[in-house]
Amino acid sequence: MDSGGRVKRFQHGSRVPGWDDSVDLGKDPAPVPEPAVTPVPEALRAEIEGYMARYPDRRSAVIPSLFAAQRHYGWCSPEAIDQVAAVMRITPAYATSIATFYDMFETHPPGGHDVYVCTNISCSLRGADELYLAMVAAAESSEDINVRGFECLGACDLAPMASVDGVYVGPLENSDAELIVEDVRAGRPVLEHKQLARRRVADPAANSDDFPATTTIPDTVPAPQAGPPTPPERGHGEATATEDEPAQ
């Protein structure tokens, strides 16, 4: 697929340039990329192999590996997909089928920062639709901020809320949209006083003491665990798929 700009569907009538690029019926399906001709950055290869060792079946590592590639390249580019496929010994088509199924994988180059505004029911009951429009307007001039309306992010107690580069903030006013853009541009932590990590439980009877409202956040994410304690071999049951072909 064309990795460049996103072409709106139907914008050119039915003749969207490149719409039939991938449909070359005479072409063989892409095989597992040849490791010798698919250079993979050493750090990325090590990370993917670390994930593969965590599971009884290496294919379970496809989601973490695509995340790793996405962190490395910014999005799941065709090159990134090829590299994951080469290390994991799966077809690029299989990796693409995963990357296109899950919402958090970007199959087009996105802006540098992600702002997911929850527009699901609990948030919209508290004004999320207006917040989303305010957020889009505030980020309009910032090419590198990617504002998306998102399904329930599981923080209805902060409604309306948003996830800014993975950090949950809320409850938000429409005027917070500008502040979020400013914080993101300045590289500051986003709306610190409204971050989920600092929020106390709502139930007044839960705490026996008046604890200060802070939550320790891990400084660093631990590296992928070393292998599981038992040898990573298939215990029983036949493989769910053959070596290179996805199941079914």
Add this chain to the structure above:
Amino acid sequence: MTDTARTHLLLHDIDEPGLNTLEAYERRGGYSALRKALGMGREDVLEQLLESNLRGRGGAGFQMGKKASFLPKGSMDKYLVCNADESEPGAFKDRELMQKNPHQLIEGIIIGAYATEANRSFIYIRGEYELQADILERAVAEAQAVGYVGEGILGSDHTLSLVVHRGAGAYICGEETALLDSLEGKRGNPRLKPPFPANQGLYQGPTLINNVETLCNVPHIVRLGAEGWAEVGTSSSTGTKVVSVSGNVRRPGNYEVALGIPTRDIIEGLAGGAPEGRRIKFFFPGGSSSPVLTAEEGLDLPYDFDAMAKAGSMLGSGSIIVVDDSVPVVEVAKKVAKFYAHESCGKCSPCREGTNWTVKMLERIDTGEATPMDIEIMASVQDQIIGHCLCVLGDSMAMPIGSMIVKYRDEFEAHIEQARARNGLGPPVPEAETVALAGAAADTGPK
């Protein structure tokens, strides 16, 4: 709500700084239940789980002990998977439990795995919960370092590996068989049941899948004993429940209550009721997939599994979404339908097509193109989804939408008429009247 120590098991002192570290958790008596369980023997722990009558907190409400006892005995690779893919609109209890007290969950997983002889466990956490996944990964590393997770745990014959696996944004992966497919590295499509995961689950092996809150209760059952734990709640809905209240209430958030207390006490008492000057119109008692209950029929019911089922709804994940009288029911229906249409995996036609057409019909109402007959069609579409798919995602839309149509039919009809007028389409003038008006116009003549 007299004794908070008994009604607050999971949320007890949850805001204590550093509770998410092993040191603080152990200082508060953490992992003593694990030691007790390892001394009891596997069958006895399973017996305690059965006796406690702990029902799954993820939505289905199936007894956890019974589900665990379905796993075949014998030495083979068995799996325990913790379903932390909390994506149901309105649910956010697991997020709080994992973020603030991750070791409680890990201890529950280790004990649950011990009871079922599982040797590999996974926490499937939704990808958006980055903060919580980071905290869990660190907690698992801590538990591994001191030997709570690994080979021969505390000198026993119990061996367990534990991996935190992040999802990547797909609601359907909260469905247990879709979760297993996703964990195996596939697209999250539900599987045909049977075989049930207890027999053929992850990597075709016997698998126990439980929700975060269910597993968090396990250490408390072992610690208090099944009987002591089950003192709280009703006879068929034992224990406490963390309830997520959101929507049009003054104090949205997580509250832990004994099952069976009046729903009014939760919505109006704890969460503060509707905002100033508004009235509660209806609420979803168990997340956006539960049929709605009007304020009149629902507020005075006891909040437990059976009472909600009897009222034609369900307790589900225990997530109450409150809607007040300022919100048109059609808007709520549209939000719900759009969500499920977006999240349908597309495998079964009734769900894929039914959710999409429901959205289109609801949008037609807004543009004024709908007729009262559309309500009939929409209701019949819901009926044709329920029970006709591999999983319950389609039902999750059909049940609330169906209940809204039944309970707020007048409002749907009025909404259609208003939208027609608003869009200049006007109500169609009946034939007979047109003739009479034409005649009248001729008589009066133009001025």
